[in-house]
Amino acid sequence: xxxxxxxxxxxxxxxxxxxRLAAAAASSSSSSCSKLSSSTSLRFPAQLRRVxxxxxxxxxxxxxxxxxxxxxxxxxxxxxxTSEKPVLVDFYATWCGPCQFMAPILNEVxxxxxxxxxxxxxDTEKYPSIADKYNIQALPTFIIFKDGxxxxxxxxxxxxxxxxxxxxxxxxxx
Amino acid sequence: MTLQLQAPSFxxxxxxxxxxxxxxxxxxxxRAKAEPSDKSVEIMRKFSEQYARKSGTYFCVDxxxxxxxxxxxxxxxxxxxxxxxxxxxxxxxxxxxxxxxxNCPCVPMRERKECHCMLFLTPDNDFAxxxxxxxxxxxxxxxxxx
Numbered sequence: 001x002x003x004x005x006x007x008x009x010x011x012x013x014x015x016x017x018x019x020r021l022a023a024a025a026a027s028s029s030s031s032s033c034s035k036l037s038s039s040t041s042l043r044f045p046a047q048l049r050r051v052x053x054x055x056x057x058x059x060x061x062x063x064x065x066x067x068x069x070x071x072x073x074x075x076x077x078x079x080x081x082t083s084e085k086p087v088l089v090d091f092y093a094t095w096c097g098p099c100q101f102m103a104p105i106l107n108e109v110x111x112x113x114x115x116x117x118x119x120x121x122x123d124t125e126k127y128p129s130i131a132d133k134y135n136i137q138a139l140p141t142f143i144i145f146k147d148g149x150x151x152x153x154x155x156x157x158x159x160x161x162x163x164x165x166x167x168x169x170x171x172x173x174x
Numbered sequence: 175m176t177l178q179l180q181a182p183s184f185x186x187x188x189x190x191x192x193x194x195x196x197x198x199x200x201x202x203x204x205r206a207k208a209e210p211s212d213k214s215v216e217i218m219r220k221f222s223e224q225y226a227r228k229s230g231t232y233f234c235v236d237x238x239x240x241x242x243x244x245x246x247x248x249x250x251x252x253x254x255x256x257x258x259x260x261x262x263x264x265x266x267x268x269x270x271x272x273x274x275x276x277n278c279p280c281v282p283m284r285e286r287k288e289c290h291c292m293l294f295l296t297p298d299n300d301f302a303x304x305x306x307x308x309x310x311x312x313x314x315x316x317x318x319x320x
Contacts, residue, residue: 094320095246095260097239098292124263136263138290156290157301 076130080148083118087145090121091136098157099140105160144170210248218247226306231294235303241316243293247278261291
């Protein structure tokens with residue numbers, strides 16, 4: 001079974017989308033190996049590159065490029081097994097409004113709770129078998145995995161504060 | 175396990191940012207996901223406005239959410255012939271579209287005004303905005319970098 005997952009929770013201001021698309025295309029065509037990627041902590045390189053972002057008033061903004069760590073795993077199970085921290089998995093779809101709403105919130109939360117939890121996103125249209133395995137229905141569904149097993153599960157969009165509170169409350173239980 | 179430098183892009187921005195590509199260094203990228211047809215987007219946009227008025231519900235304060243859902247409905251209308259709810263995971267999409275429970279407006283919405291897509295929000299909802307209208311321009315701008 002070819003399964004691959006793209007997970008990215010870090011806001012990257014590099015505009016090199018082709019890299020990500022190429023990686024996604026490469027991993028989806030691979031039949032023998034499944035690749036997953038997860039992002040860990042933000043690192044700010046010493047040099048800041050000037051990136052022009054179009055805003056409504058077109059001011060040039062100085063934004064640091066961000067390095068997200070991409071790792072290749074042989075399966076989703078492998079990712080769960082090798083993670084030292086609990087894993088928050090966001091099951092989403094491209095055209096799901098609340099899922100896209102949560103994207104920047106997840107970035108923020110992954111920074112805030114950097115040492116407590118690892119954030120992973122799974123596109124349910126690209127990886128339906130993983131979504132089926134965990135009986136995902138409504139999107140977004142969030143599952144917190146502890147020791148490789150689902151520990152808590154909740155659906156729907158929420159604010160960053162609510163998400164942080166939910167994660168911290170859940171992880172305190174054990 | 176190999177470690178690779180990833181340059182992930184922001185999946186979708188619901189802010190006012192538009193495509194940031196600097197002409198001198200980058201070309202427009204190929205979209206991984208096909209865009210829904212303009213015709214379907216317009217149909218679903220009109221439907222959303224009418225249904226919001228009819229049901230007394232309002233669009234999200236963040237119109238980006240509304241835009242993404244409208245495009246999701248249009249995408250399913252193109253591929254399945256029916257606007258299947260884009261905020262769900264399905265075993266068999268064509269079967270679901272044929273069955274109809276999750277075709278927009280779905281049964282939970284029709285019966286209880288429950289829209290977990292955050293497309294149609296009752297006035298008491300924290301995320302509900304004041305508007306029951308959205309323009310094609312708003313939809314385009316909000317989803318420009320997807």
